[in-house]
Amino acid sequence: MKEKEQGLLIVLSGPSGVGKGTVCAALRKRDIPFVYSVSATTRPPREGEVDGVNYFFTTKEKFEEMIKRDELLEWAQYVNHYYGTPRRYVEEQLSAGRDVLLEIEVQGALQVKKKFPHGIFIFLMPPSLKELEHRIVSRGTESRDVIQNRMVMAREELEMMKYYDYVVVNDKVELACDRIEAIILAEHCKRERMMKHYITALEEEK
Amino acid sequence: MKEKEQGLLIVLSGPSGVGKGTVCAALRKRDIPFVYSVSATTRPPREGEVDGVNYFFTTKEKFEEMIKRDELLEWAQYVNHYYGTPRRYVEEQLSAGRDVLLEIEVQGALQVKKKFPHGIFIFLMPPSLKELEHRIVSRGTESRDVIQNRMVMAREELEMMKYYDYVVVNDKVELACDRIEAIILAEHCKRERMMKHYITALEEEK
Structure with a gap:
């Protein structure tokens, strides 16, 4: 019996304000055969965000219950809110051979x-720290204190780049998407993954 | 003084008859910023092949002189002809920060x-051994003995896949080109390479 090939887990992350959400929204418009994981969060929805699509919006109490039951693949407290990834959905999709994209904080x-x-860990990087500050400020939803707090955190988060496999500069959204799409396609061509197909192909011909 | 970043050496190889030349010709029509290395060979030109473009066509005596002087990055004797890559051109291009594509035998x-x-080693693979035989036969330039000889060699060459970084199936030429293009773009996003840019970027802002 052939073993079902696992999908790839693709983790897209990067400092707050770098544009992870925007890049993901642009990726969704492309014809890429992967599934998006939906995070759970206790922060209130921003304008236009839909429950079950952008996030599962939930309460602090329910979130802490999920932590206790180990139902989260990861979770973090960030600017006084919880963010986390429900584990089961991701594992089911990977087992079914589907690639899963996780967009999460560092x-x-x-x-x-x-x-x-x-997993394939992709770090989305701002073209510069100045540009990052500009993006956070122009979002206009945060107070001055929150902005300063975020910039301090952003510098720390940039240091985390060293734990990632790839670094994608978000200079232009479409270029960032091109790079992410290329990374996924290239990862599928990695020799370790392709060897299995090759062995199967030769066996079938004997 | 900033160190000039080296270009990537991309090596495209695979069994005889898999379609390396066809894929390279299709890649040339795309807007990819890399330079093609030109091999030297002692085999006679096929119809349409141009000296200095497809190969440097040379004599056995001159080729053996180049081997003696260590002027070849690699060379091989294959179906009674020499094939090799002049070293200097490749090294100059890489030092100038340009990616170089080498299309060579296994x-x-x-x-x-x-x-x-x-270097980035890409193995171009036939969809199946039957398809490979079909391609060699339909080329129509080889005798029955040469074809059988090539098929034996092809099976051996397929074993060499394990030394490569990527495996690209040449099912359709344009799809194979998409994969190769993606691999090169993804390799440029590798964290080890991008870290340098990031360090430079932060230093400039201090």
Whole structure:
């Protein structure tokens, strides 16, 4: 019996404000055969965000219950809110041979790396720190204190780049998407993964 | 003083008859910023092949002189002809920060790997051995003995896949080109390579 090939777990992360959400939204418009993991969070929805699509919006109490039951692949507390990834959905999709894209904060990505060391870890990077500050400020939803707090955190998060496999500069959204798409396609061509197909192909001809 | 970043050496190889030349010709029509290395050979030109473009066509005596002087990055004797890669051109291009694509036979690729272990080694693979035989036969330029000889060699060459970084199936030429293009773009996003840019970027802002 042939073993069902696992899908790839692709983790897209990077400092707050770098544009992870925007890049993911642009990726969704492309014809890429992967599934998006949906995170759970206790932060209130931003305008236009839909429950079950952008996030599962939940309460602090329910979130802490999920932590206790080990139902989260990763979780983090960030600017007084919880963010986390429900574990079961991701594992089911991977087992079915589907690639899964996780868009998460840097802290969470490092937790996932411990559980899925063979995942593909992509760090989305701002073209510069100045540009990052500009993006956070122009979002206009944060107070001055929160912005300063985020910039301090961003510098720390940039240091975490060293734990990632790939670094994608988000200079232009479409270029960032091209790079991410290329990384996924290239990873599928890695020799370790392709050897299995080759062995099967030769066996069938004997 | 900033160190000039080296280009990537991309080695495209695979069994005889798999379609390396066809894939390379299709890649040339795309807007990919890399330079093609031109091999030297003692085999006679096929119809349409141009000296200095497809190969440097040379004599056995001159080729053996180049081997003696260590002017070849790799060389091989194959169906009674020499094939090899002039070393200087490749090294100059890499030092100038340009990516270089080498399209060579499997034996040669393994020699290059010893000299450039950090090169990107891509193995072009036929969809099946039957399809490979079909391609060699339909080329119509080879005798029955040569074809059988090639098929024996092809099976041996397929074993060499294990020394490569990536395996690209040449099911359709344009799909194979998409995969190769993705591999090169992804390799440029590898964290080890991007870290340098990031360090430079942060230093400039201090």
